[in-house]
Amino acid sequence: MFVNKYYQKIKQRLLLKSRIIYLWWLYKKSKAIASNQKSAIVFAPHQDDETLGCGGTIALKCEQGVPLDVVFLTDGRASYAEYPQICPDQLVQTxxxxxxxxxKSLGVPPSAIYFLGKPDGGLSHLSAREREETVNQLVQLLRDRQPQEVYVPYKQDVHPDHKETYALVQAAVQKSNLPIEVLQYPVWTRWVPHQLDFKSVELANVYRLPINNVINKKIKALEAYQSQYSSIIPGIEPILPPGFMQCFFSPYEIFFKAS
Incomplete structure (x- = not known):
């Protein structure tokens, strides 16, 4: 019992340190930007990353009638992989x-949502042929939709699927030969910002977008992801750690640019 309490205190101190680092980074290092009229595609490795990372941005663009699509790369089936009592196929549907x-809460119609159905947790393990096919899929989407901006997870965002989503989308943007601006949104990095590489090019180009006017829409959208933050079967803890969602109730969203 004493050991558990000791480790809990250490964990809490580390999380507090993370929050302090994050706030310093947000208010001291980032540059303020405003919402714009540029058409966009938001690429997300899993169902919830898009809202966590840039739900406010999505809502702002939708309020202004800006063309915007959302593309999910994986099927999300592996979030409870260690629990055989949870049917993966049912989880995909959920x-x-x-x-x-x-x-829908953010203003995106079903016709602008794409599910590519790649293996959850397996983007970094795609064969060379599967990877090429995925890049070509993304190129086709880019050429069809002609976005001026794309939003992707931060390329060092801890989770392998997040890193690989960045790599796949970056390859597709280059192959498309379209003049597209790439903005990276942190997800897990906001939970553990002490893992940031403060020497990276991206962290020299940090931007904050105020989302005060749409924060309630973002919170409502996050509430839709009950399978991730609440117990879907009695006795099984939610996949997201306590307090994780609250990290994204900030009045700002953060984006990195490579240059």
Whole structure:
């Protein structure tokens, strides 16, 4: 009992340190930007990353009638992989329904949502042929939709699927030969910002977008993802750690640019 309490205190101190680092980084290092009229595609590895990372941005663009699409790369089936009592196929359906409901709250119609169905947790393990096919899929989407901006997870965002989503989208943008601006949004990095590489090019180009006017829409959208923050079967802890969602109730969203 004493050991558990000791480690809990250490964990709490580390999380507090993370929050302090994050606030310093947000208010001292970032540059303020405003919402714009540029058409966009938001690429998300999993159903919820899009709302966590840039739900406010999505809502602002939708309020202004800006063309915007959301693309989910993986099927989300592996979030409870260690629990055989949870059917992966049912979880895929649940997470798709949650994503549609969340994005409806932000103003995105079902016709602008794409589910590519790649293996959850397996983007970094795609064969060379599968990777090429995925990049080509993304290139086709870019050429069809002609976005001026794309939003992708931060390229060092801890989770392998997040890192690989960045790599796949970056490859597709280059292959498309379209003049697209790439903005990276942190997800897990906001939970553990002490893992940031403060020497990276991206962290010299940090931007904050105020989302005060749409924060309630973002919170409502996040509430749709019940499979991630609440117990879907009695006795099984939610996949997201306590307090994780609250990290994204900030009045700002953060983006990195490579240059």
């Amino acid at each position: 997470r798709q329904q949650e994503a549609i409901a969340a994005l």
